[in-house]
Amino acid sequence: MHSVPRAGVSRLILALALVLALVSERAASAEGEAPLSYRFVETPGGVGAHLLRADLQKVELRMLYAQDMGAGALTARQFLDRTGATAVFNGPFFDLDGSPMGLLVVDGVERVALRPVDWGVFSLTDSGPSIVHTRDWKSDRQVDAAFQVGPRLVVDGEVLSLKSQSARRTALCVLPDGRIEVLVSPGSIRSDDLAGFFAAEGCSDALNLDGGTSSQLYLRRAGIVVDEPGGVAVPVAVGLFVAAQEAQIEPRRGCAAFRSCS
Template sequence: MKWSKLFLVAVALMAVAPFTSCGDDDNHASIPTRPSGENEADSIAIAQISWQEREIRDGVVSKTAQVQKLFDYPQTISMLEIDLNKANVSFVVSYEVSLSKTTSDRAIAANALAAINGTFFNTSTGVSRHFLKCNGTVVATTETNEFSTRATGAFCATGDRVEIKTWSSSDEASLGGDYQQVVVSGPLMMDNGHDVAMWANSFTTDTHPRTCVATTDDNRVFFIVFDGRLDGAKGVNLYDLRTFARQMGATDALNLDGGGSSTLYIQSYGVINHPCDNGKYDHEGERAVPSVLMVKTN
């Protein structure tokens, strides 16, 4: 083949290659892809995690742990477990087209009990790439190409009534039904206890900091953050994140924005994980984000 033809083939391949983003477009080299899927060693490691626990409110417990080896690497995990059978709380979505406020900034301003970073966004403009509904009002819609890649699930809530469900353009046309709060993100990892096929892309298979929200059949909600790109905290791919959520008891799990955006804030304790953004803000490298998912006391 002549060099001119080789050049044209290379250009064509670059044009069709799927884009990757981790909240978005972090300038960090990802750790090479590891084989994904459950194995006995990881199952044992998860079962044997020694959690440091704090009771935040009745039915609300924070958990943090450092694990020497899980999914091939050392890990640092932060989690909030909300038992809706006991906790008198509600869920609220907050969104503002701004790249000046962090997850903790937004949570403190709203007097939230806890918060995690929300969905993916344009890092130049602060505009959400995915549908958001705040207090019954649609404030952002999904970019068309996201329906087949990341925008495959939604966390929906009205007060303490919650559901993680599949999402498509037809769901978006119905504006999330009667739910007052909706965060679209993804990929959706688990639906009613079943694994969901995810985007076949390095975004899914590479190791990064990750954030997810998950629910159980017995009415619990998990906010889960794996730190990454730090010593003692390498991060996970989405298959491993799903494995972890399942072993925590989750039947439904939705990936949220990750990378430098991954943040878990708890009132009176501050940011309890270790965000890995560039340190521009005085929150251990916490990134400014336009959307957050908050827990508020009733």
């Protein structure tokens, strides 16, 4: 048996102590954050955008299907009013007849089948949220919510090569600790700037959702409203539900509150 020099043991103990300290610090920081937080941010291209961050161990994420509410399509605000969600944003692409264009799982039930296209799939299981390529999607597990859309923006922390196109955007990313971030831009933002923003946020994977006139967000909590209306109603949206805890709101510069700031 080889003996370890005393100096080596000391360095090992010091290294372990530093690792434990970092883990404790990060855990304490995470515990201090609100389950659902909102802030208005500036992206690399100088475009302002709404940003939500949610801890899905404390915030319920549900796919909202207008068809289940007796409607062909609804706005984010209408979805929120009908479900009691804390925040609602638009989801995947849809066809001219309002049919979702790709995989859709609502409350654990597959409502629309997977489409063989070069997109990504966001899903939520007991293990947490994830984003994978269409070809890597596996349906042999219990999935609470899922939708298919694209393109992917960030994969394993790296920005993908994207077409330099500008539009209003809605996008979602998964952080290494299992939280998600959702960005909705009131103005046009380039896809590569959006990807760069998520990479700088530390996201492991990010996915572009439906955009343009579909992009919309409605948040209502403790008398404060964040309203970013879209140009059209949508058949599918994503709802975030916070029980008994208030969302953390950071007002946009120039707005004391978001009651009428959209």
